[in-house]
Amino acid sequence: xxxxxxxxxxxxxxxxxxxxxxxxxxxxxxxxxxxxxxxxxxxxxxxxxxxxxxxxxxxxxxxxxxxxxxxxxxxxxxxxxxxxxxxxxxxxxxxxxxxxxxxxxxxxxxxxxxxxxxxxxxxxxxxxxxxxxxxxxxxxxxxxxxxxxxxxxxxxxxxxxxxxxxx
Amino acid sequence: xxxxxxxxxxxxxxxxxxxxxxxxxxxxxxxxxxxxxxxxxxxxxxxxxxxxxxxxxxxxxxxxxxxxxxxxxxxxxxxxxxxxxxxxxxxxxxxxxxxxxxxxxxxxxxxxxxxxxxxxxxxxxxxxxxxxxxxxxxxxxxxxxxxxxxxxxxxxxxxxxxxxxxxxxxxxxxxxxxxxxxxxxxxxxxxxxxxxxxxxxxxxxxxxxxxxxxxxxxxxxxxxxxxxxxxxxxxxxxxxxxxxxxxxxxxxxxxxxxxxxxxxxxxxxxxxxxxxxxxxxxxxxxxxxxxxxxxxxxxxxxxxxxxxxxxxxxxxxxxxxxxxxxxxxxxxxxxxxxxxxxxxxxxxxxxxxxxxxxxxxxxxxxxxxxxxxxxxxxxxxxxxxxxxxxxxxxxxxxxxxxxxxxxxxxxxxxxxxxxxxxxxxxxxxxxxxxxxxxxxxxxxxxxxxxxxxxxxxxxxxxxxxxxxxxxxxxxxxxxxxxxxxxxxxxxxxxxxxxxxxxxxxxxxxxxxxxxxxxxxxxxxxxxxxxxxxxxxxxxxxxxxxxxxxxxxxxxxxxxxxxxxxxxxxxxxxxxxxxx
Numbered sequence: 001x002x003x004x005x006x007x008x009x010x011x012x013x014x015x016x017x018x019x020x021x022x023x024x025x026x027x028x029x030x031x032x033x034x035x036x037x038x039x040x041x042x043x044x045x046x047x048x049x050x051x052x053x054x055x056x057x058x059x060x061x062x063x064x065x066x067x068x069x070x071x072x073x074x075x076x077x078x079x080x081x082x083x084x085x086x087x088x089x090x091x092x093x094x095x096x097x098x099x100x101x102x103x104x105x106x107x108x109x110x111x112x113x114x115x116x117x118x119x120x121x122x123x124x125x126x127x128x129x130x131x132x133x134x135x136x137x138x139x140x141x142x143x144x145x146x147x148x149x150x151x152x153x154x155x156x157x158x159x160x161x162x163x164x165x166x167x
Numbered sequence: 168x169x170x171x172x173x174x175x176x177x178x179x180x181x182x183x184x185x186x187x188x189x190x191x192x193x194x195x196x197x198x199x200x201x202x203x204x205x206x207x208x209x210x211x212x213x214x215x216x217x218x219x220x221x222x223x224x225x226x227x228x229x230x231x232x233x234x235x236x237x238x239x240x241x242x243x244x245x246x247x248x249x250x251x252x253x254x255x256x257x258x259x260x261x262x263x264x265x266x267x268x269x270x271x272x273x274x275x276x277x278x279x280x281x282x283x284x285x286x287x288x289x290x291x292x293x294x295x296x297x298x299x300x301x302x303x304x305x306x307x308x309x310x311x312x313x314x315x316x317x318x319x320x321x322x323x324x325x326x327x328x329x330x331x332x333x334x335x336x337x338x339x340x341x342x343x344x345x346x347x348x349x350x351x352x353x354x355x356x357x358x359x360x361x362x363x364x365x366x367x368x369x370x371x372x373x374x375x376x377x378x379x380x381x382x383x384x385x386x387x388x389x390x391x392x393x394x395x396x397x398x399x400x401x402x403x404x405x406x407x408x409x410x411x412x413x414x415x416x417x418x419x420x421x422x423x424x425x426x427x428x429x430x431x432x433x434x435x436x437x438x439x440x441x442x443x444x445x446x447x448x449x450x451x452x453x454x455x456x457x458x459x460x461x462x463x464x465x466x467x468x469x470x471x472x473x474x475x476x477x478x479x480x481x482x483x484x485x486x487x488x489x490x491x492x493x494x495x496x497x498x499x500x501x502x503x504x505x506x507x508x509x510x511x512x513x514x515x516x517x518x519x520x521x522x523x524x525x526x527x528x529x530x531x532x533x534x535x536x537x538x539x540x541x542x543x544x545x546x547x548x549x550x551x552x553x554x555x556x557x558x559x560x561x562x563x564x565x566x567x568x569x570x571x572x573x574x575x576x577x578x579x580x581x582x583x584x585x586x587x588x589x590x591x592x593x594x595x596x597x598x599x600x601x602x603x604x605x606x607x608x609x610x611x612x613x614x615x616x617x618x619x620x621x622x623x624x625x626x627x628x629x630x631x632x633x634x635x636x637x638x639x640x641x642x643x644x645x646x647x648x649x650x651x652x653x654x655x656x657x658x659x660x661x662x663x664x665x666x667x668x669x670x671x672x673x674x675x676x677x678x679x680x681x682x683x684x685x686x687x688x689x690x691x692x693x694x695x696x697x698x699x700x701x702x703x704x705x706x707x708x709x710x711x712x713x714x715x716x717x718x719x720x721x722x723x724x725x726x727x728x729x730x731x732x733x734x735x736x737x738x739x740x741x742x743x744x745x746x
């Protein structure tokens with residue numbers, strides 16, 4: 001099988017799983033939320049064709065699916081990177097300069113907040129309070145917490161996660 | 168049912184259980200201010216303008232608060248007035264306040280409340296503003312979210328009244344905006360262009376695509392012979408734009424006004440409505456006799472037609488192939504009239520004045536053309552014509568009554584009632600009855616298809632035929648009816664569907680009636696009464712008896728559904744994607 005064929009097969013498999021999830025919840029009150037959640041876990045995010053499939057499958061307007069998907073920050077509309085960065089913008093972190101660090105992350109990665117890098121390695125998010133105010137300013141990369149950050153530390157931290165460039 | 172007694176601002180009131188405090192207050196002459204409230208359509212208590220004091224801990228939203236026995240309501244304490252003012256100031260803080268050039272100035276619910284509550288734009292909550300790109304890509308509707316107050320009245324109209332749902336809240340918190348999925352332009356969605364969202368909008372965030380400049384240009388072009396035609400529903404509505412009572416019949420003034428602003432010929436879409444009846448009634452009888460697809464469904468309403476093409480493509484074979492009246496008129500103006508007047512059709516421009524925003528989209532359909540010329544060159548709504556007349560300084564209410572121009576200006580009562588739900592059906596039945604039986608129809612009124620019930624049904628005896636007819640208005644009601652047909656619950660022969668609730672009289676291009684007036688009177692009912700009055704006042708009330716229609720067939724078209732009629736007056740439809 002070629003790469004394209006493999007991708008195609010995986011995608012068909014993912015849509016089959018989505019169809020099953022829709023069948024499971026169809027007719028329930030508030031079926032949209034659980035189906036969107038399952039779609040996110042199947043695909044990793046909820047792109048346009050997935051939302052259309054949900055709208056058709058549950059017989060709800062696409063507008064409603066999209067409205068819910070954009071209301072809750074847990075749903076990603078774009079493919080997420082391999083590593084998810086969550087920079088805390090809670091009050092404590094904010095007053096200790098979290099915005100500056102977020103700006104640095106954004107410029108180092110050349111990506112806007114809420115989006116993923118072109119190479120698919122990182123997704124940069126701003127989050128609410130992570131509950132580690134004593135370490136402010138704080139960020140998380142995947143499950144790792146980084147505290148008392150300064151913006152000059154950012155390149156070194158990111159380097160740990162970057163895939164070595166093919167030489 | 169036992170009434171509920173309560174006190175509002177010290178005045179005793181007695182209302183039915185289930186009545187809201189808002190309605191109860193209205194019954195004793197107190198108008199509680201509202202913004203997001205649209206009776207029967209959007210009752211969500213979101214904007215908090217209607218807050219009242221019922222003695223609880225917090226102020227309550229009167230629009231969603233049912234009355235309870237012995238309730239004591241205060242509607243205007245200093246605390247309430249302050250809360251309402253603050254709400255308005257917050258809304259204003261991110262509202263584009265270009266009132267002077269706004270189409271809704273002086274008919275804007277936000278502007279009115281600011282004036283009534285004494286709220287100045289003093290930038291009390293100056294801060295970040297959302298700035299949005301204006302979506303003006305649709306041929307019918309412009310969406311300007313810089314003016315939007317996120318009240319969701321348009322969302323409810325699109326979803327609940329029309330069952331279209333192409334707009335909804337997107338995002339969260341301060342950044343919430345009303346938009347289509349992936350912020351697509353309305354022109355890229357399944358929007359049917361009906362404009363009911365415009366009718367629902369309290370401010371200027373939704374408006375018709377303005378084509379008045381194009382019409383002014385045509386009028387000042389010496390090489391163009393510009394022919395105008397107003398739809399039936401315009402004559403019972405445009406007076407409202409000039410301060411006349413709702414539903415005033417101003418047919419003669421309308422003809423005079425169109426002549427005054429410089430149109431070379433003033434024809435009447437009512438004439439073409441009579442023609443539509445000739446074609447449609449005979450198409451129906453042909454389908455019945457020859458085992459054609461039934462039920463046949465009317466195709467006058469371009470909002471409904473696009474809805475059918477998009478959401479119910481399986482019913483496309485049921486759609487009458489008749490073009491809508493103004494398109495028929497356009498095709499004839501550029502052939503029949505051009506010939507008679509000795510004018511090259513290329514030098515003729517046809518302008519339609521319509522109660523409808525979807526007609527703007529319809530006029531651009533490539534199939535509605537002949538020899539490379541579109542049947543209709545420009546469509547303006549009732550509101551746009553009123554703006555042009557005001558711009559030209561015409562004192563509409565003082566104009567004399569004039570007639571439409573001959574050849575395509577004569578109409579019957581049957582053509583007039585096209586503007587109200589059930590009107591096309593009634594007009595078609597008047598003609599079909601006499602065509603089949605050869606007898607004179609004694610009682611012209613088919614009351615069973617009149618009125619504002621969402622779906623109306625009747626069985627009409629025409630000779631040996633028992634014709635089962637149904638009438639639906641609003642695409643929401645249309646979808647209910649079509650679903651019943653799909654489930655095999657209805658055996659119908661002939662259906663009239665109009666895209667807007669109440670029919671064209673309440674179309675998306677008609678004068679906008681504020682929510683608090685709509686809560687008291689239904690403009691569709693009042694304006695329809697004007698049309699039925701005009702029908703009764705006409706000497707000729709059956710389309711096939713219109714002398715100009717007879718002349719058209721004998722001198723130009725031959726028979727109804729003739730080859731020539733098909734070429735000029737009939738069309739076809741295309742299934743369209745929903746997403």
